Amino acid sequence: MSSQPPYSPDGGHAVSVRSEKHWAYFVSAIILFMLVVIVYSGLHWAMMPPSRVETIDPTRLQMSGEFVENNLGSAVEPDGSVVVRFIAQQYSFTPQCLLVPADTPITFRTTSADVVHGLLITDTNINTMVVPGYVATFSSSFDRPTEHLMPCHEFCGFGHQTMWAHVKVIDKAAFFEQVKQNRRLSCVSR
Numbered sequence: 001m002s003s004q005p006p007y008s009p010d011g012g013h014a015v016s017v018r019s020e021k022h023w024a025y026f027v028s029a030i031i032l033f034m035l036v037v038i039v040y041s042g043l044h045w046a047m048m049p050p051s052r053v054e055t056i057d058p059t060r061l062q063m064s065g066e067f068v069e070n071n072l073g074s075a076v077e078p079d080g081s082v083v084v085r086f087i088a089q090q091y092s093f094t095p096q097c098l099l100v101p102a103d104t105p106i107t108f109r110t111t112s113a114d115v116v117h118g119l120l121i122t123d124t125n126i127n128t129m130v131v132p133g134y135v136a137t138f139s140s141s142f143d144r145p146t147e148h149l150m151p152c153h154e155f156c157g158f159g160h161q162t163m164w165a166h167v168k169v170i171d172k173a174a175f176f177e178q179v180k181q182n183r184r185l186s187c188v189s190r
Contacts, residue, residue, distance in 0.1 A: 016048075054135040061087060061113050066138045073186035074099050076179050082106045084141065088117040088130045091159035093150065097166040097187030101175035102145050116156030121167050142169040 061067045067087055073095050074084045082104055087094045089112065100106050110119070112132040120127040121140075128136050152163035168187050178185055 039115055055133055056111055056135050058111065058132040061111065066109070067111060068162055069094075069185065073184040074175075075086050075184050076176070080176075083109060085109045086165075087111060087113055088119065088152065088163075089113040090157050090165040091152075093119070093152075093163070093165035095165075095186035097168060098150070098177070098183045099168050099170060099187050100142060100177075101172040102142050102169050104175075105139060105171050107137065107139045109135055110136050115154045115156050116154055117156050117163070120153055122149045122151075124148065127153075136172060140190070145169050145171050 072085050110130050112130045117130040126140055130136050146166040146169050150167050151164040151170050
């Protein structure tokens with residue numbers, strides 16, 4: 001026979017209080033750890049740009065380098081890939097119309113000459129910020145010939161509402177035929 005009574009004299013209250021304190025300490029430690037991670041990340045990333053980000057001098061964009069005017073638009077690179085380069089500046093995209101092939105992987109490279117811009121290509125999942133001093137690079141493809149609008153969606157000044165461009169997707173064979181005639185393509189070079 002056991003010498004302990006069948007019930008606890010305090011009704012188990014001491015055990016439940018002790019258990020609740022342990023869980024409260026555990027949850028508080030998790031919350032404190034998450035706050036430390038948030039503060040560290042915020043301070044760390046505020047002092048330096050994210051890794052693998054290309055920087056560029058926005059004051060010299062059109063003087064030399066990959067964003068000179070005759071290097072803008074769509075082009076087929078030596079490895080066969082299609083790269084589209086364009087500049088966002090108050091209150092336009094240069095070139096105003098981008099010509100791209102359907103059913104082909106495309107790399108878009110863009111930067112800003114002046115202020116922060118945002119762009120999205122309608123009816124797609126393409127949406128990015130274009131920040132002066134950095135090159136935004138993203139890849140996509142379009143499954144069929146069509147035309148998309150590309151408005152700036154980040155307020156960039158009083159002419160912001162007029163800042164938009166077109167992305168014209170044409171047949172792959174027609175695109176590569178035009179590339180034979182022009183090294184760089186935009187809608188106006190057609």
